[in-house]
Amino acid sequence: MEQLLSFTGLIFIIPVALFVTFKGKHLHRNEYTYYWTAGAIALVATVLSLLSLAGAFGFDLSRIHLVYQLFFQGHLTFSLFVLVMFAGAFRHKSKPKITLMRVRREMAILGFIFLIPHAAFLLTTALGAWNPTGTIALLIMIPLFITSFPRIRKKMNSKKWRSLHKWAYAAYAFIYAHLLTINLIAQDDELRHVRFFLYSLIFLVYVLMKYNYYILPERKEA
Numbered sequence: 001m002e003q004l005l006s007f008t009g010l011i012f013i014i015p016v017a018l019f020v021t022f023k024g025k026h027l028h029r030n031e032y033t034y035y036w037t038a039g040a041i042a043l044v045a046t047v048l049s050l051l052s053l054a055g056a057f058g059f060d061l062s063r064i065h066l067v068y069q070l071f072f073q074g075h076l077t078f079s080l081f082v083l084v085m086f087a088g089a090f091r092h093k094s095k096p097k098i099t100l101m102r103v104r105r106e107m108a109i110l111g112f113i114f115l116i117p118h119a120a121f122l123l124t125t126a127l128g129a130w131n132p133t134g135t136i137a138l139l140i141m142i143p144l145f146i147t148s149f150p151r152i153r154k155k156m157n158s159k160k161w162r163s164l165h166k167w168a169y170a171a172y173a174f175i176y177a178h179l180l181t182i183n184l185i186a187q188d189d190e191l192r193h194v195r196f197f198l199y200s201l202i203f204l205v206y207v208l209m210k211y212n213y214y215i216l217p218e219r220k221e222a
């Protein structure tokens, strides 16, 4: 069971993708309800993270298995960000692209909200282990998160907005570095190589799709 839970982020890509396929319109129309709900969950999880770090209660958060993986170990954020990434990689006008693009902003905002308890829970571990990859990804994402809200986006020049949001690629690279370093250095269970392989496969497929659909056609036209 423990071993399966270490794959939560990878497995959860499927239910999250199904949710945005069948409930994407609902998410898009009620985005702020989702943000407030996610914000409330993240706030409770962040307070629990800080209390647990301060040793305020003797309860081990990892005993709440799936919830622990999803909200405290960064897995839900990972599943959401994978779909945000792939929204930009599918072929123009393809069905998956239309489905994912409709809720890309919402998935990115929710991913960031759910990142906060993970960061609060593990900041001291990350910095104590001299592994700032996750922290750098978080710092890059702060301006992207703020400017993703439609009201703020509307106030920005669209060229400036686009060039700012190119930083998402740097954030993806740091997320990948984060997952690799954690599985190579920080973890010692026997399945870490499998996770290392699967995370690498996802990022490799993403790079190849971007190269195939965007970079190659542009080169052919040039």
Ligand code: HEM
Binding pocket: 006, 009, 073, 074, 075, 077, 078, 081, 115, 118, 119, 120, 122, 123, 124, 125, 126, 133, 134, 135, 136, 137, 138, 175, 178, 179, 182, 183, 186, 187, 195
């Ligand atoms: C978008 C950014 C981030 C994502 C998607 C993310 C995702 C994840 C995932 C999925 C894991 C588990 C890896 C595995 O077991 O295979 C993990 C572990 C970890 N993350 Fe993050 N993370 C992010 C940012 C951060 C930040 C900001 C920090 C620190 C402030 C951080 C600190 C850690 C640490 C220390 C671990 C190891 C936990 C352990 O082994 O107990 N992460 N992260």
